Amino acid sequence: MINTETNYRWFIFYQDQLLLEKNDNAFSIPTGKNAPVTTSEGITVHTITTATGMVCKAFYTDSPIAETPEYVQIGLRASYDYLSPEHYQAAGKVHEILYWDRSNRFCPTCGTPLVQKEPIMKKCPNCGREIYPVISTAILVLVRKEDSLLLVHARNFKGTFNSLVAGFLETGETLEECVAREVKEETGLDVKNIRYFGSQPWPYPSGLMVGFIADYAGGDIHLQDDELSSGNFYTRDHLPELPRKLSLARKMIDWWIAQQ
Ligand SMILES: [Zn+2]
Numbered sequence: 001m002i003n004t005e006t007n008y009r010w011f012i013f014y015q016d017q018l019l020l021e022k023n024d025n026a027f028s029i030p031t032g033k034n035a036p037v038t039t040s041e042g043i044t045v046h047t048i049t050t051a052t053g054m055v056c057k058a059f060y061t062d063s064p065i066a067e068t069p070e071y072v073q074i075g076l077r078a079s080y081d082y083l084s085p086e087h088y089q090a091a092g093k094v095h096e097i098l099y100w101d102r103s104n105r106f107c108p109t110c111g112t113p114l115v116q117k118e119p120i121m122k123k124c125p126n127c128g129r130e131i132y133p134v135i136s137t138a139i140l141v142l143v144r145k146e147d148s149l150l151l152v153h154a155r156n157f158k159g160t161f162n163s164l165v166a167g168f169l170e171t172g173e174t175l176e177e178c179v180a181r182e183v184k185e186e187t188g189l190d191v192k193n194i195r196y197f198g199s200q201p202w203p204y205p206s207g208l209m210v211g212f213i214a215d216y217a218g219g220d221i222h223l224q225d226d227e228l229s230s231g232n233f234y235t236r237d238h239l240p241e242l243p244r245k246l247s248l249a250r251k252m253i254d255w256w257i258a259q260q
Pocket residue numbers: 107108109110111112124125126127128129
């Protein structure tokens with residue numbers, strides 16, 4: 001049992017590169033009373049408690065940390081392959097807060113330097129404005145048509161895989177309206193029976209993915225050229241390359257594949 005009073009887990013980032021401790025052939029989040037690397041002067045060391053009660057200490061470094069026999073830095077996305085789900089989710093939460101801290105240094109109303117008041121709240125000492133982390137909400141939608149599903153390749157995908165239609169929620173819009181609009185804009189199709197599937201924090205840099213299942217309701221595929229390079233309905237036995245396991249999109253596709 002770890003004594004959380006003195007044995008913190010240290011989440012140390014340089015940009016999206018997370019410092020991990022090497023243990024034989026595995027990697028883990030460094031633990032201990034003190035940081036595993038020296039902190040530079042004036043740096044804010046954040047104390048962040050996760051939903052499961054894990055106490056995390058966290059800070060950003062201004063330069064990469066050189067690999068040693070004990071430590072190595074690995075991209076947050078890639079850390080999914082090495083960390084437990086709990087630690088990967090904690091790393092994402094920490095990264096969102098560090099990103100928020102660095103991108104919110106001055107009051108957006110009057111320009112005064114902000115003061116950190118609570119783990120996720122800063123306050124302007126001049127005008128009193130309070131600043132919290134902003135989460136960008138995006139939808140994902142699995143569109144079913146008979147025994148096939150709609151997969152697209154977006155031009156901004158990092159790779160050749162195909163995935164679900166996705167897009168950012170706009171102001172004044174419900175999630176279901178967002179689903180219908182994104183499918184229509186990107187593929188020209190109409191959908192019906194829009195139902196919630198699940199959600200996933202998406203800390204790249206600070207998002208929330210909300211997944212929906214929908215059924216094809218009409219129309220022919222007309223791709224939005226500047227966003228998508230391909231889009232088609234695929235049956236289970238003719239699926240193209242799929243996204244990696246860490247994504248909600250893949251979880252939804254795997255769920256659909258398992259349906260008869
Ligand atoms: Zn202000």
